[in-house]
Amino acid sequence: MTKKGYYGKWGGAFIPEILHETFNELNKVFEEVKADPQFWEDYFDLMSTYSCRPTPLTHAENLSKHFGGCQMYIKREDLNHTGAHKANNVMGQGLLVKRMGKSRVIAETGAGQHGVATATMAAKFGFECTIYMGEEDVQRQRPNVFWMEKLGATVIPVTTGARTLKDAINEAFRDWVSSMDTTHYVMGTVCGPHPFPEMVAWFQSIIGQETRGQILSRFEKLPAKVYACVGGGSNAMGIFQGFLADSGVELVGVEAGGLGLDSGQHAARLAGKDGSQGVAQGYKTMFLQDNDGQMLDTHSVAAGLDYIGVSPILTDLWEKGKIRFEAATDEEVLDALDLTMKKEGIIPALESAHAFVQAFKDAGKLSADQAVIINMSGRGDKDIFTIAHAYDDPSWKKFIMKKGKAYAAEK
Amino acid sequence: MQLKNDIRSALTDKKILLMTHIVLGYPSFEANRETIKQMVENGVDLIELQIPFSEPVADGPIILKASQDAIASGVKVRDCLDFAAEITATYPIPFLFMTYYNILFKFGLAEFFAKAKRTGIKGFIIPDLPPEEGEQYLELARKYQIAPVLIFAPTSTDQRMRFLSSQGEGFIYCVARKGVTGRKSELNEEFDSYMGRCRQATDLPIAVGFGISSKEDVELLTGKADIAVIGTATIKLVAANGPHAVGPFIASLR
Ligand SMILES: Cc1ncc(COP(=O)(O)O)c(C=O)c1O
Numbered sequence A: 001m002t003k004k005g006y007y008g009k010w011g012g013a014f015i016p017e018i019l020h021e022t023f024n025e026l027n028k029v030f031e032e033v034k035a036d037p038q039f040w041e042d043y044f045d046l047m048s049t050y051s052c053r054p055t056p057l058t059h060a061e062n063l064s065k066h067f068g069g070c071q072m073y074i075k076r077e078d079l080n081h082t083g084a085h086k087a088n089n090v091m092g093q094g095l096l097v098k099r100m101g102k103s104r105v106i107a108e109t110g111a112g113q114h115g116v117a118t119a120t121m122a123a124k125f126g127f128e129c130t131i132y133m134g135e136e137d138v139q140r141q142r143p144n145v146f147w148m149e150k151l152g153a154t155v156i157p158v159t160t161g162a163r164t165l166k167d168a169i170n171e172a173f174r175d176w177v178s179s180m181d182t183t184h185y186v187m188g189t190v191c192g193p194h195p196f197p198e199m200v201a202w203f204q205s206i207i208g209q210e211t212r213g214q215i216l217s218r219f220e221k222l223p224a225k226v227y228a229c230v231g232g233g234s235n236a237m238g239i240f241q242g243f244l245a246d247s248g249v250e251l252v253g254v255e256a257g258g259l260g261l262d263s264g265q266h267a268a269r270l271a272g273k274d275g276s277q278g279v280a281q282g283y284k285t286m287f288l289q290d291n292d293g294q295m296l297d298t299h300s301v302a303a304g305l306d307y308i309g310v311s312p313i314l315t316d317l318w319e320k321g322k323i324r325f326e327a328a329t330d331e332e333v334l335d336a337l338d339l340t341m342k343k344e345g346i347i348p349a350l351e352s353a354h355a356f357v358q359a360f361k362d363a364g365k366l367s368a369d370q371a372v373i374i375n376m377s378g379r380g381d382k383d384i385f386t387i388a389h390a391y392d393d394p395s396w397k398k399f400i401m402k403k404g405k406a407y408a409a410e411k
Numbered sequence B: 001m002q003l004k005n006d007i008r009s010a011l012t013d014k015k016i017l018l019m020t021h022i023v024l025g026y027p028s029f030e031a032n033r034e035t036i037k038q039m040v041e042n043g044v045d046l047i048e049l050q051i052p053f054s055e056p057v058a059d060g061p062i063i064l065k066a067s068q069d070a071i072a073s074g075v076k077v078r079d080c081l082d083f084a085a086e087i088t089a090t091y092p093i094p095f096l097f098m099t100y101y102n103i104l105f106k107f108g109l110a111e112f113f114a115k116a117k118r119t120g121i122k123g124f125i126i127p128d129l130p131p132e133e134g135e136q137y138l139e140l141a142r143k144y145q146i147a148p149v150l151i152f153a154p155t156s157t158d159q160r161m162r163f164l165s166s167q168g169e170g171f172i173y174c175v176a177r178k179g180v181t182g183r184k185s186e187l188n189e190e191f192d193s194y195m196g197r198c199r200q201a202t203d204l205p206i207a208v209g210f211g212i213s214s215k216e217d218v219e220l221l222t223g224k225a226d227i228a229v230i231g232t233a234t235i236k237l238v239a240a241n242g243p244h245a246v247g248p249f250i251a252s253l254r
Helices: A017-034 A037-049 A061-067 A086-100 A113-125 A135-140 A142-150 A165-179 A196-219 A234-240 A312-319 A330-344 A350-363 A381-390 A394-410 B002-010 B029-041 B061-072 B077-090 B101-107 B109-119 B135-144 B158-167 B189-201 B215-221 B232-241 B243-251
Strands: A057-059 A071-076 A104-109 A128-134 A154-158 A183-185 A225-229 A250-258 A275-280 A283-288 A323-329 A371-376 B017-023 B046-050 B095-098 B123-125 B147-152 B172-175 B206-209 B227-230
Touching: A017 A037, A017 A086, A017 A165, A017 A196, A017 B147, A017 B158, A037 A086, A037 A196, A057 A196, A061 A071, A061 A330, A061 A350, A071 A196, A086 A104, A086 A113, A086 A183, A086 A196, A086 A234, A104 A113, A104 A165, A113 A128, A113 A142, A128 A135, A128 A165, A135 A142, A135 A154, A142 A154, A142 A381, A154 A165, A165 A183, A196 A234, A196 A312, A196 A371, A225 A234, A225 A350, A234 A250, A234 A312, A234 A371, A250 A312, A250 A330, A250 A350, A275 B101, A283 A312, A312 A323, A323 A330, A323 A350, A330 A350, A330 A381, A350 A371, A350 A381, B002 B147, B017 B029, B017 B061, B017 B232, B029 B046, B029 B077, B029 B232, B029 B243, B046 B077, B061 B232, B077 B095, B077 B109, B101 B109, B109 B135, B135 B147, B147 B158, B158 B189, B172 B189, B189 B206, B215 B227, B232 B243
Parallel strands: A071 A371, A104 A128, A104 A183, A128 A154, A225 A250, A225 A371, A250 A323, B017 B046, B017 B227, B046 B095, B095 B123, B123 B147, B147 B172, B172 B206, B206 B227
Antiparallel strands: A057 A071, A275 A283
């Protein structure tokens, strides 16, 4: 029998003693709600009234034609409230926080989507909210910082380490070890110590449940392949859970290939050769680390994928050959994004665009009576600065310079 | 176990022992060498040697920065082991390794124990390894007779403390308050009742750390704890005034 909180040899709960009781309580409440059908009903009701669940499954006819071959479907998590799948997890944990009677929430964020979702949940439920965000991510996801602050959250830029997602997680833990009496840490992905991987996967399973029903009703059979980008792995776990039992459906996780798998500048823990097993941030998985066990700097154009570790649940499924892992480079991502905007009028987040890249690569090898599903984990609006910069967009630049000048003149 | 006996016998001459802390390779091994010399010459009884890790979640800003600077300057785990061997051969007091689990895991757990044993290290403190995750670790600790020092926190229940005491060796490291290293702890009535609970739960010697930095702190701990842990305070001092400031500081504590 595997130990609790383990998936094969991955996972666990490597937590400092000070948090032992906090995790006991969290585990207890989580076990209670899992056994309580009313909880899931309340959650479902919240997600269909406060957010837009079920989110649509869009048939991307133009892209399907363009690649000639399979029927492409897009699961529209961008239409979830706050613009990404992150709300599924956050609203669920919000209900847990209410049950535990805590009054403050903290979270890490990379792309800012989890931070915005948490700040939104805190506003709705009346919690105090602090968001930790790597300084580098504050710079590249500025619109989300603005919204978090407007929603009433305090955003703390993290200036230690690589100044990205892993450092934000460390700081959130450092907050939590003194504030646990009143505060819940809303972990944003299927990583960290048990029960977080299981809990976040549970809330995100709503994506897969919906998608399975939708494809069977629209296409009348199961898809050949399902694609999802993988940062920590929550949107991927969400959609994959709808198809894990179907041996005919290939599940494809797409990691950040950055400047290429041989460049040392990527965040591909499973698709590349650079990952190795380790224990950090409370769990055991494949990490990007050096021979001493020091974590490496990762790179991706997408802040939400720019992370050293990956879900222990996904690592186990990868090890067992149940999920294929691929990587998409920054450049491929920008091309796929451009094509999707032009052909479908849909703007995926830079993270989500990684999944599109691999679906586009595979499309030609499939036939017209086969379907593939791409999980579009979020919308691209948050990336306006990064994308405009990457395309070196002249009219945008002119606008920013004019705005800058006007602000400077105010002083 | 040897560490526990060393502590017990040192306690026959002194009312309270002092344990200090250094981050290996920060600001340099040369500075570590001088700092340790100053510490031992001024009566420090045990020293924690922290092998830097890139993600030190239990540490506050000072030790975090020290760890990151050490790694950035090229300090490797093997350098730390070599340095430890040199130091344990030079001074008669017990030295311990403090680090995070990934350092041992990546090195190879059994190999790390074997190497540390040859190095003359007497105990390990691994704050992110609860006994539930450390079955193999605890087994190897028994095999190699290296004390796996476990931690009590103010949030630990009495039952939990008794369990930890049954799993740990050498001494118990009691963190004086919630939070990370580096900030001051209030040694008030609430703290006294916590100390009482710690004593009830274990027969092992008790060390108290987190924010202990002055003679007053050490005095307040005398009679309650067996070991006062001075961590961040000397790291700050070395960074600000160099290793030579450490001797007088230590001498002023007791
Ligand atoms: C839109 C979007 N997609 C994907 C991710 C990656 O996270 P995960 O792998 O947990 O889905 C993020 C994370 O910030 C995100 O904002």
